[in-house]
Amino acid sequence: MSKSRLIVHRVSIFGTSTRYLAEIRARGIVPRNSFNLERLRTVTSTGAALSANMYNWFYEIGFSPHVQLVSMSGGTDIAGSCTCWRKSFASCVRWRDSGQSVRHGRRNFDPSQNAGVPVELLDLPGELVCTKPFPSQPLEFFGVGGNERYQKSYFERFGDTVWCQRDFIQFQKDTEGLIMLGRSDGVLNPSxxxxxxxxxYAVTEEFPEVEDSICVGQRRMSDIDERFLLFVKMKTSEAFTADLATRLKLAIRKRYSSRHVPKHVFEVADIPYTVNGKKCEINVKQIVSGQVGAVSGTVSNPSSLDLYRKYANLPVEVERREPGSSKL
Incomplete structure (x- = not known):
């Protein structure tokens, strides 16, 4: 949309994606300096988790302070959302939307626990679920085999009464809000x-020389455990170095723990995305793990997936421990 058209329409609600906001920030575009945003009240973002860094950029640099940023988590199938952000609270915290059972009881599910049994996971990560039917819940999918696909998509993990959104979340005790950690089927699980x-991504975004990144778990038939691989795409004028890889690992260790540190950091020329701006973590995970999976037609740059095939042949690393030592 051109500058003149935006001014003429005086938009009040602007729906966009995390990828779009990341792109304009990377290109040095500052909307509040280029457009008349007097009428803009709300910006909604979806497609991927919005980091605290992006939230701070939105209010401090990109947009006007009076604009409410709403980061939503939901889906096309429910024509709605499960969670959203409120500007007046911490940037990483969301709240349960009304009409959804996750709003009541502060519960999520963790498949590593007793399958299908609700557990209180305050300050611990787990699955986002809806334990009761909600207004926009579909009855089934259209077409032949629609009900079977519907049940497999949302009820396979915890039974036919619990909607599993397949988002990985963490509740907070102090705010009773929640933090979105990504898609649960793309959760990293080393050791x-x-x-x-x-x-x-909250760490890699802080490195100005890194344009983009994607991280996945790798576990092939020959691997005893899963290991965590980080791929980075460098900005055009920047070079990938061993020093950068070391600094990335140190920054991740400092913010979280030694268990969060990637086993390897590699440079790639491109990061695969879907047409609606989501990183194709599952596709890359399958490729580096030597699994054969169909590539969805929703991948906007499918040729980029070929860049990751060679990493399925990384040497198998055998863990060596001293006699009497134990694995933490």
Whole structure:
């Protein structure tokens, strides 16, 4: 949309994606300096978790302070959302939307626990679920086999009464809000420690020489445990170095723990995305793990997936421990 058209329409609500906001920030575009935003009241963002860094940029540099940023988590199938942000609270915290059972009881589910049994996971990560039907819940999918696909998509993990959104979340005791950690099917799980990819992206975003990144777990038939791989795309004028890889690992360790540190950091020329701006973590995970999976037609740059195929042939690393030592 041109500058003149935006001014003429005086938009009050602007729906966009995390990827779009990241792109304009990376290009040095400052909307509040280029457009008349007097009528703009709300910006909604979806498609991926919005980091605290992006939130701070939105209010401090990109947009006007009076604009409410609403980062939503939901889906096309429900034509709605499960969570949203409130400007007046911490940038990483969301709240349950009305009409959803996750708003009542502060519960999520963790498949590593007793399957299908609700557990209080305050300050611990787990699955986002809705334990009761909600207004926009579909009855089934259209077409032949629609009900089977519907049940497999949302009820396979915890039974036919619990909607599993497949988002990985963490509740907070002090605010009773929640933090989005990424898609649960893309959760990283090295040595049994589960964490979301958005935690890693919050660190890589702080490196000005890194344009983009994607992180996935790798576990092939020959691997005893899962290991965590981080891929970075450098800005055009920047070079990938061993020093950068070391600094990335140190920054991740400092913010979280040694278990969050990637086993390897590699440079790639491109990061695969879907047409609606989501990183294709599952596709990359399958490729580096030597699994054969169909590439969805929603991948906007499918040729980029070929860049990751060679990493399925990384040497198998055998853990060596001293006699009498134990694995933490």
């Amino acid at each position: 049994g420690v589960r964490f979301g990819s958005s935690e890693i």
